Amino acid sequence: MPAVSRRSLRSSRPLPLLLGALLLAACGGADPVQGTLHVAVQTDPDPPVLGRNAVFVDVTSADGTPLDGLAVEVTPWMPAHGHGSTEQPIVEALGGGRYRAFPVTFFMVGDWQVTARASRGDEFGTSVTTYSIQ
Amino acid sequence: MTAPSRGVALAGMLVALVSLPSRPARAASCCVSATAVGMGRLLNWERFAVGLQSAFVSGLGYFDLDGRWRRASAGYRDYQWRSDVWGLVDLTHHLTLAVDLPLILNYRAAGDLGSGVGGGVGDLQAGLRWDVLPVGGYANRPGFALSVAFTAPTGRATDTAVGHGDVVGAGVTGRGAWVLSAGAVLEKAADTWFLRCGLTLNVPLPMTRADTGASQRFGPGLAALLVAGGRLVEDLTLSGLVRLDWEHDVTLAGAVVPDSWVLDPGVGLALSWRVHPHVTLQTSLDTNLFVDWLGHNAPGRVTAALGLRYGHFR
Numbered sequence: 001m002p003a004v005s006r007r008s009l010r011s012s013r014p015l016p017l018l019l020g021a022l023l024l025a026a027c028g029g030a031d032p033v034q035g036t037l038h039v040a041v042q043t044d045p046d047p048p049v050l051g052r053n054a055v056f057v058d059v060t061s062a063d064g065t066p067l068d069g070l071a072v073e074v075t076p077w078m079p080a081h082g083h084g085s086t087e088q089p090i091v092e093a094l095g096g097g098r099y100r101a102f103p104v105t106f107f108m109v110g111d112w113q114v115t116a117r118a119s120r121g122d123e124f125g126t127s128v129t130t131y132s133i134q
Numbered sequence: 135m136t137a138p139s140r141g142v143a144l145a146g147m148l149v150a151l152v153s154l155p156s157r158p159a160r161a162a163s164c165c166v167s168a169t170a171v172g173m174g175r176l177l178n179w180e181r182f183a184v185g186l187q188s189a190f191v192s193g194l195g196y197f198d199l200d201g202r203w204r205r206a207s208a209g210y211r212d213y214q215w216r217s218d219v220w221g222l223v224d225l226t227h228h229l230t231l232a233v234d235l236p237l238i239l240n241y242r243a244a245g246d247l248g249s250g251v252g253g254g255v256g257d258l259q260a261g262l263r264w265d266v267l268p269v270g271g272y273a274n275r276p277g278f279a280l281s282v283a284f285t286a287p288t289g290r291a292t293d294t295a296v297g298h299g300d301v302v303g304a305g306v307t308g309r310g311a312w313v314l315s316a317g318a319v320l321e322k323a324a325d326t327w328f329l330r331c332g333l334t335l336n337v338p339l340p341m342t343r344a345d346t347g348a349s350q351r352f353g354p355g356l357a358a359l360l361v362a363g364g365r366l367v368e369d370l371t372l373s374g375l376v377r378l379d380w381e382h383d384v385t386l387a388g389a390v391v392p393d394s395w396v397l398d399p400g401v402g403l404a405l406s407w408r409v410h411p412h413v414t415l416q417t418s419l420d421t422n423l424f425v426d427w428l429g430h431n432a433p434g435r436v437t438a439a440l441g442l443r444y445g446h447f448r
Binding site: 049050051052075077079080081082083084086087088105106107108109110111113130132134 | 193195196198199204205206207209210212242244245246247291292293300301302303306309343345346350352384386391393394396431432433
């Protein structure tokens with residue numbers, strides 16, 4: 001199996017994140033980028049591979065309640081070339097705050113960023129995860 | 135026209151080409167570098183030049199967002215055949231028009247997605263070069279030239295491939311954005327050697343993605359090139375080059391995409407052989423350096439090219 005690394009973009013820049021967290025704490029507001037909803041992402045297979053993958057998105061409110069009936073988008077993106085994928089994933093609701101996006105297609109080797117965004121009215125949550133596809 | 139008659143016509147054109155009236159090749163300092171690498175520039179006495187360069191590009195892996203080199207897995211193949219048809223025309227004294235039209239053929243195999251072949255016209259480039267100080271025109275002074283150019287999105291971008299069945303993206307031949315460029319070249323040439331330094335600023339214009347409708351803008355970039363070469367024997371020139379391409383982060387829907395900047399350095403060798411005063415054969419090999427930290431967010435490739443150049447003068 002090809003080696004795949006995964007990391008959160010938020011963890012790759014500690015100083016700006018620390019400053020941002022301090023600023024948010026001082027303002028007492030929600031993270032303007034990540035939103036108020038909590039979005040967690042899991043892939044199948046895990047780790048993802050070159051080709052088609054499924055992405056499971058679990059969405060909860062700030063108090064941890066699973067949320068159904070949301071609009072969920074999953075967007076693969078290849079920053080090295082500035083383009084997305086050749087296939088558009090279709091998202092289906094599985095219930096219990098879980099959503100499945102398929103196919104999430106990595107058609108080239110390289111680092112891919114997968115953005116999962118869930119929204120309902122003015123509320124939203126975003127997760128960006130980087131996968132290294134070999 | 136039948137196939138045999140096309141062959142006769144082609145042979146006739148070749149005979150006519152090599153029989154054109156010519157002057158002896160000059161062993162002057164202005165000549166060593168003009169045809170050494172790629173399109174290069176016009177020789178001081180040429181009215182125009184046309185060329186065809188065909189390159190085979192093999193993708194071996196990539197540099198990730200942390201700068202680590204990662205070799206592609208066995209299930210991945212990424213090959214490209216790129217042929218550039220180009221021309222240089224002397225417009226007025228020291229002002230040259232340059233045009234480059236790439237024709238691209240891709241093959242990609244990507245795991246369970248299978249494989250695909252596709253291609254077509256790439257992104258057209260055109261520009262003007264102004265030789266402020268022509269190479270060899272002034273004793274003990276290097277040549278200096280300024281250039282402006284644009285790249286037109288005549289190729290097929292990835293976002294237009296969605297929903298067309300090209301799941302491995304083999305039909306992608308361009309980036310989908312207009313690019314404006316400005317550059318400067320400093321060139322010192324002696325009788326048997328030359329040194330050329332070039333720096334180009336590329337500014338992509340915003341584009342609208344066909345798949346999502348979102349606004350996207352590739353980051354501005356710099357391309358630096360250092361070429362040094364020398365004449366091995368009469369009319370045979372060997373050059374070595376070092377290049378460094380850098381591109382700032384991409385902006386997508388008004389927001390900068392973190393870590394999307396690109397660093398793509400490479401080295402190469404080029405050999406040019408003026409087989410006739412009008413005709414030069416060129417070959418080159420360009421490669422990334424497949425070592426951690428010598429790249430960022432960029433594909434790792436080896437490119438082998440073969441070119442033919444015809445320069446016209448009376």
